Amino acid sequence: MTAKAALVVVPTFNERANLPTLIAGLMRHPDVRVMVVDDQSPDGTGDIADALAREHAGRIEVMHRTERRGLGRSYIDGIRKAIGEPVDVICQMDADLSHDPASLPDLVAATDRADVVIGSRYVPGGRILNWPLRRRALSRFANAYIRVVTRLSARDCTSGYRCWRREALAALPLDHFISDGYSFLVEMLYEASQRGSRIGEVPITFAERREGESKLSRAVLLESAITPWRLISTRRTADRRAP
Numbered sequence: 606m607t608a609k610a611a612l613v614v615v616p617t618f619n620e621r622a623n624l625p626t627l628i629a630g631l632m633r634h635p636d637v638r639v640m641v642v643d644d645q646s647p648d649g650t651g652d653i654a655d656a657l658a659r660e661h662a663g664r665i666e667v668m669h670r671t672e673r674r675g676l677g678r679s680y681i682d683g684i685r686k687a688i689g690e691p692v693d694v695i696c697q698m699d700a701d702l703s704h705d706p707a708s709l710p711d712l713v714a715a716t717d718r719a720d721v722v723i724g725s726r727y728v729p730g731g732r733i734l735n736w737p738l739r740r741r742a743l744s745r746f747a748n749a750y751i752r753v754v755t756r757l758s759a760r761d762c763t764s765g766y767r768c769w770r771r772e773a774l775a776a777l778p779l780d781h782f783i784s785d786g787y788s789f790l791v792e793m794l795y796e797a798s799q800r801g802s803r804i805g806e807v808p809i810t811f812a813e814r815r816e817g818e819s820k821l822s823r824a825v826l827l828e829s830a831i832t833p834w835r836l837i838s839t840r841r842t843a844d845r846r847a848p
C-alpha cells in the first residue's frame with residue numbers, strides 16, 4: 606500500500622453474507638479505513654457492520670441511514686462525512702465482492718496522476734467474470750450511449766469502484782445531484798469532468814456476486830437512459846445563462 610491514507614465508502618443493502626469477507630480484504634491494507642453506509646437492511650447487515658467496527662476499532666465506521674433508501678442518497682450522506690476526514694483519498698466500492706479489495710492499492714496509487722481513478726472493466730487488462738451475455742451487452746451498450754451523449758472519455762462510466770482525491774470529490778455539487786440509482790455514478794463523473802478533473806482508469810477484474818441479490822430494477826434502467834440527456838441539457842441551460 607502507498608502511504609496515502611484512504612477512506613472507502615461502502616453502501617450496503619442486504620449484504621450480510623458478503624460484508625465480513627469484504628472487510629477482511631480491506632483490513633489487509635494498513636492505510637485504509639472504511640465507512641459502511643447501511644440503509645436499515647432487513648437482513649441485519651447493519652448489526653454485522655457494527656460488530657466488525659468493534660473488532661477493528663478506529664478503522665471502521667458505520668452510518669445507519671433512516672431517511673428514504675437509495676444508492677445515490679447513501680453515497681451523498683457518506684461522502685459529505687468523508688470529505689471532512691483527514692484522508693488523502695476517498696474510494697467508492699460495492700459490498701458484494703464484485704470489486705476485489707486486492708486491487709485497491711492500484712487505484713489509490715493512480716491518484717498520483719488523476720483526480721478520480723476508475724476501476725475499469727473496459728480498458729486493456731480489464732475483465733468480467735460470470736456475467737451472462739445479456740448483462741455484458743447491456744453494460745457495453747450503456748457505456749457507449751453515455752460516452753456518445755455526454756462526451757465523457759472514460760471507457761467504464763458505470764463502474765462503482767473508484768478512488769478520488771479528496772479535493773476533487775469535495776468540489777462536486779452534492780446538493781444538486783438528482784439521480785439516485787446507477788446514474789448517480791455517471792452524474793458524479795460528468796460533474797467532475799465539467800470541473801476540469803482528470804479521469805484515469807486502471808483495469809480490474811469484476812466478478813458477479815455469488816451471495817445476495819442485485820438491486821438493478823426497471824426504474825433504475827429507465828433513469829439510466831434519461832440521465833445523460835438531462836446532464837447535457839442542464840449544462841446547455843447553464844451556458845446560455847452565463848454572461
Ligand SMILES: Nc1nc2c(ncn2[C@@H]2O[C@H](COP(=O)(O)OP(=O)(O)O)[C@@H](O)[C@H]2O)c(=O)[nH]1
Pocket residue numbers: 615616617618619620642643644674675676679698699700701703765814818819820821
Ligand atoms: N445503502 C444502500 N446501498 C445499496 C442500495 N442499493 C444497492 N446498494 C449497494 O450498492 C452496491 C451495488 O448494488 P448491487 O445490487 O450489487 O448492484 P449491481 O452490482 O449493479 O447489480 C452493493 O454494495 C449494494 O448493497 C440502497 O438502496 N442503499
Ligand SMILES: [Mg+2]
Pocket residue numbers: 699701703814819
Ligand atoms: Mg453488484
